[in-house]
Amino acid sequence: MADLSARDVEKVKFAFSIYDFEGNDTMDAFYMGECLRALNLNPTLAVLEKVGILATSTSSSPLVSVRRMMYAELEHILISLGERLEKEELLPVLTECCPPEDDEGFIPYEPFVKKICEGVKP
Incomplete structure (x- = not known):
C-alpha cells in the first residue's frame, strides 16, 4: 500500500468494511469484483477470472450472478x-x-x- 495516499487507504478500508459482513476483517471473494468496482477500479470479468475471483463453467464462459x-x-x-x-x-x-x-x-x-x-x- 506504499503507493496509496492516506485518503486512498481509507477509501479501501471503508469499501472493504462494507463487505465484511461478519466483522472479522474478512471478505468473501464472491464480492471482490463489486468491492473493486466501488473503488473505481473497474476490473473486467476476464481480469477477475484470471486472478481466480470469478468461477467459470466447463464452456469457459463466466458464471455471473x-x-x-x-x-x-x-x-x-x-x-x-x-x-x-x-x-x-x-x-x-x-x-x-x-x-x-x-x-x-x-x-x-x-x-x-x-x-x-x-x-x-x-
Missing part, C-alpha cells in the same frame, strides 16, 4: 450510508421498489435502481 444482491445488504447500506434513515422510513421505499427476495435472500437490484431513478425529477 444476474446482478443481484442480498435484500438485507441493500437495507443495511441504505440505512447506514449517506444521510441516516430509520428503518421505518426505509421500509415503504423497499416495499414499493424491491422485487421479492428469492429463497437465498437475494433480489435483482437493477429493477430497484430503475424504480428509484424513475422517481427522480431534474
